[in-house]
Amino acid sequence: MGCSLFLQFLIVKQPDSLVFQSFSMRLAGYEPRVRFFAFLFACYSQAEHSVEDDIQFMQAALEEARAAAEAGEVPIGAVLVLDGKILARSNNRTIRDTDPTAHAEIVALREASKLIGNYRLSATTLYVTIEPCIMCAGAIIQARVPRIVYGADDPKGGAVRSCFEALSHPRLNHQPEVTPGILAEEAASILQSFFAARR
Numbered sequence: 744m745g746c747s748l749f750l751q752f753l754i755v756k757q758p759d760s761l762v763f764q765s766f767s768m769r770l771a772g773y774e775p776r777v778r779f780f781a782f783l784f785a786c787y788s789q790a791e792h793s794v795e796d797d798i799q800f801m802q803a804a805l806e807e808a809r810a811a812a813e814a815g816e817v818p819i820g821a822v823l824v825l826d827g828k829i830l831a832r833s834n835n836r837t838i839r840d841t842d843p844t845a846h847a848e849i850v851a852l853r854e855a856s857k858l859i860g861n862y863r864l865s866a867t868t869l870y871v872t873i874e875p876c877i878m879c880a881g882a883i884i885q886a887r888v889p890r891i892v893y894g895a896d897d898p899k900g901g902a903v904r905s906c907f908e909a910l911s912h913p914r915l916n917h918q919p920e921v922t923p924g925i926l927a928e929e930a931a932s933i934l935q936s937f938f939a940a941r942r
């Protein structure tokens with residue numbers, strides 16, 4: 744990656760990243776110089792992911808969210824990506840399946856696990872339109888999904904940073920990398936129009 748692109752990434756993307764917070768916590772006892780280089784390394788490793796790819800896959804998750812709205816379900820969509828390709832995609836199906844666990848993320852994780860014949864989904868990225876809830880955060884940890892990209896925060900139940908910080912708890916061995924805020928306005932607006940139409 745070119746130096747200017749990396750700097751652009753630092754300026755544009757980093758203020759909304761959880762990388763700095765988690766590194767500050769983990770390296771609290773180290774001297775500032777060490778923390779600074781660790782932070783730069785974390786930024787660089789996150790910069791490996793292309794923002795264009797994130798937007799493209801989030802658009803697929805938004806299509807899923809719209810499909811959920813048409814089916815009368817709370818419009819949240821998710822896609823699971825492996826090696827740059829969509830492995831599984833789903834939307835919220837709790838009403839259709841009469842299943843309180845049938846959130847978009849859980850359905851996509853189940854489908855992907857069956858497809859690859861492994862309940863550990865290492866090397867995948869989960870894209871979801873809204874910040875995952877505490878149940879989905881638990882499933883993400885169980886499946887060892889290494890990276891989560893989500894759209895809008897959920898102030899009522901978000902378990903990444905809004906209500907709980909379930910994915911960055913210091914007692915966890917597996918702490919996925921999180922990129923929030925991708926196409927957040929679109930994700931939030933699908934949800935808001937759905938609830939506005941029902942009032």
Ligand SMILES: [Zn+2]
Pocket residue numbers: 846848875876877878879880
């Ligand atoms: Zn959930």
